[in-house]
Amino acid sequence: MKSYRKELLITSPKRRQILNITDQVDGAVRESCIQEGLVLVNAMHITASVFINDDESGLHSDFEKWLEKLAPEKPYDQYAHNGAEDNADAHLKRTIMGREVVVAITKGMLDFGPWEQIFYGEFDGKRKKRVLIKVIGK
Amino acid sequence: MKSYRKELLITSPKRRQILNITDQVDGAVRESCIQEGLVLVNAMHITASVFINDDESGLHSDFEKWLEKLAPEKPYDQYAHNGAEDNADAHLKRTIMGREVVVAITKGMLDFGPWEQIFYGEFDGKRKKRVLIKVIGK
Amino acid sequence: MKSYRKELLITSPKRRQILNITDQVDGAVRESCIQEGLVLVNAMHITASVFINDDESGLHSDFEKWLEKLAPEKPYDQYAHNGAEDNADAHLKRTIMGREVVVAITKGMLDFGPWEQIFYGEFDGKRKKRVLIKVIGK
Numbered sequence: 001m002k003s004y005r006k007e008l009l010i011t012s013p014k015r016r017q018i019l020n021i022t023d024q025v026d027g028a029v030r031e032s033c034i035q036e037g038l039v040l041v042n043a044m045h046i047t048a049s050v051f052i053n054d055d056e057s058g059l060h061s062d063f064e065k066w067l068e069k070l071a072p073e074k075p076y077d078q079y080a081h082n083g084a085e086d087n088a089d090a091h092l093k094r095t096i097m098g099r100e101v102v103v104a105i106t107k108g109m110l111d112f113g114p115w116e117q118i119f120y121g122e123f124d125g126k127r128k129k130r131v132l133i134k135v136i137g138k
Numbered sequence: 139m140k141s142y143r144k145e146l147l148i149t150s151p152k153r154r155q156i157l158n159i160t161d162q163v164d165g166a167v168r169e170s171c172i173q174e175g176l177v178l179v180n181a182m183h184i185t186a187s188v189f190i191n192d193d194e195s196g197l198h199s200d201f202e203k204w205l206e207k208l209a210p211e212k213p214y215d216q217y218a219h220n221g222a223e224d225n226a227d228a229h230l231k232r233t234i235m236g237r238e239v240v241v242a243i244t245k246g247m248l249d250f251g252p253w254e255q256i257f258y259g260e261f262d263g264k265r266k267k268r269v270l271i272k273v274i275g276k
Numbered sequence: 277m278k279s280y281r282k283e284l285l286i287t288s289p290k291r292r293q294i295l296n297i298t299d300q301v302d303g304a305v306r307e308s309c310i311q312e313g314l315v316l317v318n319a320m321h322i323t324a325s326v327f328i329n330d331d332e333s334g335l336h337s338d339f340e341k342w343l344e345k346l347a348p349e350k351p352y353d354q355y356a357h358n359g360a361e362d363n364a365d366a367h368l369k370r371t372i373m374g375r376e377v378v379v380a381i382t383k384g385m386l387d388f389g390p391w392e393q394i395f396y397g398e399f400d401g402k403r404k405k406r407v408l409i410k411v412i413g414k
């Protein structure tokens with residue numbers, strides 16, 4: 001069994017942003033030289049998400065609007081977590097979107113359906129964040 | 139380390155449907171001859187879900203009603219994604235339900251609690267869809 | 277490839293509770309003697325969750341309030357699943373929070389970001405429940 005580890009560094013200039021990281025994950029899988037296995041991709045921060053969906057800007061604005069409806073940022077004092085911090089909504093939004101994805105690797109490549117793309121979802125940005133890529137297989 | 143890959147083909151006659159795929163996943167695990175490991179089961183489409191819950195028809199109708207409340211199909215023009223398409227709600231519903239499950243394999247079998255069953259959740263059906271099963275282990 | 281399996285037994289005295297199980301998962305990873313791999317941690321019951329977030333009591337009370345808004349426990353008769361049972365809301369709450377997490381193992385340890393902690397989320401307690409920990413790697 002082989003394993004490979006890589007971190008992506010991400011700094012979003014905005015509080016909330018959706019970034020396509022498929023190419024970086026694909027690059028890490030190639031660097032691993034693993035032909036058959038699994039790759040775990042997870043946010044290392046609890047106010048961010050890694051998820052798989054469509055790379056379509058209309059859908060991404062729908063996600064923003066929808067998450068604000070389900071877990072609004074303001075008023076800040078509606079959340080017990082806020083006080084020293086103001087990011088309770090980001091913890092909830094990330095819960096909806098998910099922390100991680102696990103993707104199959106087949107013949108050395110991400111084993112994807114036709115429209116699957118991997119995204120980093122930032123919900124409390126303007127600071128350095130990390131994404132972990134861990135590949136295991138043979 | 140051994141690996142095994144299988145696709146399930148699914149065509150739902152309805153826009154939304156929940157299908158129990160536990161037997162197919164169990165069959166793939168047996169075909170893999172893997173005794174100890176993990177199986178990843180994921181929708182290969184971004185308007186469908188693979189999730190684990192109870193095989194109870196009342197609960198499945200509760201899911202339908204609940205997802206329609208959290209991410210209603212209509213009016214279509216409430217979503218920026220809709221226009222050429224009308225399935226923005228399906229992308230959101232699948233986000234709530236999740237893309238994938240990872241299940242332990244122990245002694246050659248799905249290592250499940252008493253009521254765990256694997257479901258395919260279709261939210262934009264009436265066309266061919268695929269589910270990926272990837273098994274790794276020894 | 278090596279594998280290791282362990283069950284945690286949990287009995288929550290309350291209907292809903294969030295319990296930090298990071299130390300138990302960390303202990304299982306050490307017992308496995310696996311240096312590089314993945315650990316799957318999942319609820320074995322369909323009204324409970326395993327998730328990763330912040331160990332902050334204000335946030336945990338925000339989760340309780342938020343989940344009650346998205347999937348209220350009462351009135352019981354709003355759910356088709358309820359009748360012999362009264363826990364339909366628990367199935368929905370667990371869906372939001374997620375069944376499982378997969379965490380990388382690097383140099384024999386949980387490969388975590390600075391604030392990541394693993395929690396068991398109980399949504400239908402007052403009875404014995406189990407969490408499965410499955411480690412694979414080398």
